[in-house]
Amino acid sequence: MKTTEIQPVEEPAPAKGLPPSYTDVQEGKVVERVWGLEARLDPNVSFEEFTYWAKVEREMEEEENRQYVEEQGPLTVKKLIKGRFSKGIHHENRKKQERREHENAQNLNESSSGEKTGATLTTNDGSSSRSNAVSDEEWRTAARALRTASWGTIFYMITTDILGWSSCPFVFASLGFGPAIALYVVFGLFAGFSGWILWNVFLALDSSRYPMVNFGDCFFRVFGSKSRHFINLGQSLQLLMNVAVLILGNAQTLAQLANNKICFVVCMVILMVVGMVLGSIRSLQRLGWLTNASVWLNIVSFLIILVACANYGVDYNAVIHSTLIKKIGPVRTFAGPPPDMFQQQATGFAGQFTGVDNLVYSYGGAILFISFMAEMRHPWDFWKGMLCAQLFICIVYIFFGAFVYGHWGQYSISNINNAVEPYGLQLAGNILALITAIIACILYFNIGMKTIYQEVFQEILHFPAITTFRGRLLWYALGPIYWIIAFVVAAAVPNFSGISSLVGAFLILNFTYTFPGILYVGYRCQVDAALPGEGYNPVTGVTIRHDKGWRRWVRGFKKSWAMNVFCTLYFLGGLACSGMGSWAAIESLIEVFGAGGTVATSFGCAVPV
Numbered sequence: 001m002k003t004t005e006i007q008p009v010e011e012p013a014p015a016k017g018l019p020p021s022y023t024d025v026q027e028g029k030v031v032e033r034v035w036g037l038e039a040r041l042d043p044n045v046s047f048e049e050f051t052y053w054a055k056v057e058r059e060m061e062e063e064e065n066r067q068y069v070e071e072q073g074p075l076t077v078k079k080l081i082k083g084r085f086s087k088g089i090h091h092e093n094r095k096k097q098e099r100r101e102h103e104n105a106q107n108l109n110e111s112s113s114g115e116k117t118g119a120t121l122t123t124n125d126g127s128s129s130r131s132n133a134v135s136d137e138e139w140r141t142a143a144r145a146l147r148t149a150s151w152g153t154i155f156y157m158i159t160t161d162i163l164g165w166s167s168c169p170f171v172f173a174s175l176g177f178g179p180a181i182a183l184y185v186v187f188g189l190f191a192g193f194s195g196w197i198l199w200n201v202f203l204a205l206d207s208s209r210y211p212m213v214n215f216g217d218c219f220f221r222v223f224g225s226k227s228r229h230f231i232n233l234g235q236s237l238q239l240l241m242n243v244a245v246l247i248l249g250n251a252q253t254l255a256q257l258a259n260n261k262i263c264f265v266v267c268m269v270i271l272m273v274v275g276m277v278l279g280s281i282r283s284l285q286r287l288g289w290l291t292n293a294s295v296w297l298n299i300v301s302f303l304i305i306l307v308a309c310a311n312y313g314v315d316y317n318a319v320i321h322s323t324l325i326k327k328i329g330p331v332r333t334f335a336g337p338p339p340d341m342f343q344q345q346a347t348g349f350a351g352q353f354t355g356v357d358n359l360v361y362s363y364g365g366a367i368l369f370i371s372f373m374a375e376m377r378h379p380w381d382f383w384k385g386m387l388c389a390q391l392f393i394c395i396v397y398i399f400f401g402a403f404v405y406g407h408w409g410q411y412s413i414s415n416i417n418n419a420v421e422p423y424g425l426q427l428a429g430n431i432l433a434l435i436t437a438i439i440a441c442i443l444y445f446n447i448g449m450k451t452i453y454q455e456v457f458q459e460i461l462h463f464p465a466i467t468t469f470r471g472r473l474l475w476y477a478l479g480p481i482y483w484i485i486a487f488v489v490a491a492a493v494p495n496f497s498g499i500s501s502l503v504g505a506f507l508i509l510n511f512t513y514t515f516p517g518i519l520y521v522g523y524r525c526q527v528d529a530a531l532p533g534e535g536y537n538p539v540t541g542v543t544i545r546h547d548k549g550w551r552r553w554v555r556g557f558k559k560s561w562a563m564n565v566f567c568t569l570y571f572l573g574g575l576a577c578s579g580m581g582s583w584a585a586i587e588s589l590i591e592v593f594g595a596g597g598t599v600a601t602s603f604g605c606a607v608p609v
Helices: 047-072 077-084 089-106 136-143 151-162 165-175 177-205 215-223 225-257 264-278 285-311 316-322 348-363 366-373 379-411 423-458 469-492 496-528 550-559 561-592
Strands: 021-026 029-034 118-122 128-132 535-537 542-544
Touching: 047 177, 047 215, 047 379, 047 535, 151 285, 151 366, 151 379, 165 177, 165 348, 165 379, 165 496, 177 215, 177 348, 177 366, 177 379, 177 496, 177 561, 215 225, 215 366, 215 496, 225 264, 225 366, 225 423, 225 469, 225 496, 264 423, 264 469, 285 379, 285 423, 348 379, 348 496, 348 561, 366 379, 366 423, 366 496, 423 469, 496 550, 496 561, 550 561
Parallel strands: none
Antiparallel strands: 021 029, 118 128, 535 542
16 A cells, blocks of 8 residues: 655645645655656556546646637637647647736836745755745646647547558458458447547546656556556557658659659668658647648548549559569459459468558557647547547548559559559659658657657656757757668668558557557556545545455456456457467568569669559
């Protein structure tokens, strides 16, 4: 049982107050502990304390949102456009407060100005010391200064993050019409279910006092520190691999734009340098207008492909140089799984499951959901952005994949822009695809680099916070190293379908489906295990539990046994799919780089398009 005694200051803080620090008695010593990003990983904070302050936070957010809606009035086109470039409600409120304070200061004499309030901290020898402190409201305003995104912004961010329709025709070419449509619907529903899990856990455990900023924070509060390190390591690896895949795909596009006159590895170097330069953007809010533009550019590129499919043929050169298909024949489509002679990456079950891997890759975005909610003004609205985005994405995937596969059949390659004819449409589509992919690449880098910096460099190596001057300099210095590593991975395995299948099976599938399932089981067990008289007391700072260990976990599991059993099966099913998918991806890479496969080689000049 964890007991933490809160020492009194001049006046006891009200239950809904959020002062910046407090004193804590540990092993006979009184220490001052700072709330916020530093406190979010405090192992001495109990699950019950996290949930208590999260409930307080949600109540305050609801009242703030009500006032915000009243102040804004009816939504107009002008307000909608202005909101896309806004720094957020908290920034605007702070500016208003500064203006009011400036006006008040002009009417006061300097001699009559009051001193800032201070808190008395009790030390071991019984003496008291005076320390400067800000008010509760000032602290919370500062703590929430970066929480500016609306659910509309989240819709665009999720869509930019997840929407990867270019590989959908390849999924249909690997699975056929029936299985592809069915699996897109099933995996879409499960992706939404995973998002619902993360949304519930975030609302129950996040607060300004103990903010959650990434996927690993969920596991820390439910399962402890070791699970957080494991999740953060996997998250960092997945985002790095996502950047590598995008570098590879964009390099193919750039090579085709250059009419294959630039060495392929040089194309990847160019994209790496562009990423280094644009990756200096540190705030997701600053990326809001870029992600907005990306969605509409995606739609234009989408329409270009549809026009090309309906009216023109296929650039077979792109198919021959990047797949196992070497002989050109009539276009063939299948209701069920296509025969081996029409598979692009591998034969047999491995070929079909490679399509499933790419399907999973198309839905891989749950890993960023916590980071998105962490920057929302009103996180309760996240479900609106997620639901709209998932429905939009699922419909686009099925329509686009079925339409292209219906016209181009077995020649529907994963990087579909490179198979477009005539050259004018191919050029326009590739330019748009290059722009949108670079935006997505920057988004992945932004979250991935923040995770590595905060969880490795800042926590373990004690680097300064990223918001400080030295932190910004280190961000600019470490960013290029991240891009170089991603380039090395992309150049070493230059096969877009193969590497994306492996990333989808080994990493994305687990973060989108497997891990949220077991997370919800742990969360429900913690909540449902509570006995009468247990809980966190905000006055004394003491958390009371009557028991601990497996007895407590079993009691919690039994209370919501139906949901817990379903989520456990969900977790095990995700692990099984990950294992089979990884095997299929490795088999496909062996075949595609074998005799009669792709012309590309590691760090080579040959363009696989």
